[in-house]
Amino acid sequence: MADPGEARVLRAGRGWHHLTIGEKTAVLSLGVTVIGTLVGVLAWQLPKQQAGPLATPPAQTAPALPATPGPTTGVPTDPTTGASTGSxxxxxxxxxxxxxxxxxxxxxxxxxxxxxxxxxxxxxxxxxxxxxxxxxxxxxxxxxxxxxxxxxxxxxxxxxxxxxxxxxxxxxxxxxxxxxxxxxxxxxxxxxxxxxxxxxxxxxxxxxxxxxxxxxxxxxxxxxxxxxxxx
Structure with missing residues (x-):
């Protein structure tokens, strides 16, 4: 009767074509899982690197108010008002x-x-x-x-x-x-x-x-x- 440890050593030295169907299925499932994990990580990191720092929005400038006319200091000239005229x-x-x-x-x-x-x-x-x-x-x-x-x-x-x-x-x-x-x-x-x-x-x-x-x-x-x- 062959030693079980020796049987494992013999199987480890075999190529892909010598693996059983169960062993091939296990290897393929592990590869799919690893690839899916790498794709997810890359998809999460890549947009952050491309986006860069957020742009600062331009400052809002308040519309200019119309100038308020100053007080009138001239002498009234209407002779019907009883006010001053010239000097x-x-x-x-x-x-x-x-x-x-x-x-x-x-x-x-x-x-x-x-x-x-x-x-x-x-x-x-x-x-x-x-x-x-x-x-x-x-x-x-x-x-x-x-x-x-x-x-x-x-x-x-x-x-x-x-x-x-x-x-x-x-x-x-x-x-x-x-x-x-x-x-x-x-x-x-x-x-x-x-x-x-x-x-x-x-x-x-x-x-x-x-x-x-x-x-x-x-x-x-x-x-x-x-x-x-x-x-």
């Missing part, structure tokens, strides 16, 4: 410091007279304590000259010859906050005879005071084209 400032563009209660709308009879930037002041009643009416405006040393023309208005025909007077005073504030005032001009006029322009310097002045006097009450003094010249 001039009309008196009706300023707020009175005192005497605003004496101001009135332009009389309807003068609405079509073509008066430039009118400022209308009611005549005093001429009763005790109401002989004159003053309206003051802040200047703050910003202006050089002042000019105005008077146009009186009385509703009663018999008062057309009545005279009105305007006295212009400028004030300069002192170091101790007191105000030194100086008369700069006076003009008189009637409805039948309007005044010539009243013009005087206001350079260095802190306020302008216009005082109205009328021979008879129930009238108005219209300050026509009252303007200040800028520095």
């Amino acid at each position: 001039r400032v009309y008196l009706d563009a300023l707020n009175p410091e005192t005497g605003a209660g004496y101001l009135r709308p332009l009389p309807r009879a003068l609405a079509d007279a073509g008066l430039t930037h009118p400022v209308t002041v009611a005549c005093p009643s001429n009763n005790t304590g109401d002989r004159a009416r003053s309206v003051s405006y802040p200047l703050r040393r910003r202006y050089l000259d002042f000019s105005v023309t008077l146009r009186p208005h009385f509703a009663a025909p018999e008062d057309r010859e009545s005279v009105v007077r305007v006295t212009a005073v400028v004030g300069v504030k002192q170091v101790d906050d007191t105000m030194t005032r100086q008369v700069r001009g006076t003009r008189s006029a009637s409805s039948a005879s309007p005044s010539q322009p009243l013009t005087f310097p206001v350079e260095g002045a802190d306020e302008l005071v216009l005082t109205i006097e009328c021979d008879v009450p129930d009238g108005h003094v219209v300050l026509v084209g009252a303007e200040l010249t800028r520095r």
Whole structure:
């Protein structure tokens, strides 16, 4: 009887053609398993090597916003607004410091007279304590000259010859906050005879005071084209 160990040695030395069917089947199954494992590993590694590092997406740039226009610093030029025109400032563009209660709308009879930037002041009643009416405006040393023309208005025909007077005073504030005032001009006029322009310097002045006097009450003094010249 042959030794089993010797039989295994003899089978190990045989070629493929000398293997049994069972041995060939086992060898083929092992080869298929190894090949499938290698293919799977290569399929997993190859895409990672080809892909390389992920590309960084381009930065998103916010759309540019339209420029916001800055504040307008020019001087208004519309003569119908009562505002400034060029180097001039009309008196009706300023707020009175005192005497605003004496101001009135332009009389309807003068609405079509073509008066430039009118400022209308009611005549005093001429009763005790109401002989004159003053309206003051802040200047703050910003202006050089002042000019105005008077146009009186009385509703009663018999008062057309009545005279009105305007006295212009400028004030300069002192170091101790007191105000030194100086008369700069006076003009008189009637409805039948309007005044010539009243013009005087206001350079260095802190306020302008216009005082109205009328021979008879129930009238108005219209300050026509009252303007200040800028520095």
